[in-house]
Amino acid sequence: MTTTRDSRNQRGQVVRLSGELDLGTQAVFGAALRRASRDTERPWLVVDLRAVTFMDCIGLREVCAARASCLNRVPPGWVRLVYTAPAIGRLLEAAGLAGTFPRYATVSDAWRDRPAPARPPRRAPGRRPATRSPAAGRPGGREV
Template sequence: MSADELAFWLRTRTVGGTVIIELHGELDMLAHRELGPRVHALVRLSAADVVLDLRAVTFLDAGGIRLLLAVREHVAYRGGVLRLIRGTPRVSHILRIVRLDGSFTMLDALPRALADDADQAHRTP
């Protein structure tokens, strides 16, 4: 990885009234600074319901945890629902260690209705 490449990125889509944000790579302090404003803008400008997909997160530290907590606060302020799709065992373990696993609604996968709608959206010309 070159010095210009970031170790994280995100992909988003909206299905129905839910914003799905896939987080990829290392969620650290730099990710919090860089991705935080983008995620908050998505939450502010879009639907109140958000799913954060952590399956592609490879690293999580205090900065990444701050990002998750900030998103939770933003979504709650708008009266929405935040759900997290569980990450790797390492990421899940970190959330357990800091006792945040019970502070989020955790999912094992994207809810079927959202996945079906997303598949339909990808098939439509």
């Protein structure tokens, strides 16, 4: 995993990550988020996950800890996630955090608080949506 911080923005910090976010990289990721959330005048943190190839609940734990740190500052701050990988969205949904961390398509959108449009749920490959033909309810009728 690689982390870079962009401190040129005086409004807050941007942490850009690449590679895998898991137990093996937790310490580096957590340290980068902690530094970024405290080394800025305003507790605003954008976490760019577009180059992350894998993320599990360990990564979520660190993001939640950074959010708590930003919220506890005066004035309270925020953490916004930039990502495009559907797997990260599914992880947030499974953890019940999709509303807490809406998806932003770009860092610029995150600064402007413009969440990306919600994506429709994905169907399993090769499966059609369930439909009912008019004949399905009649004796001898078949579903199409």
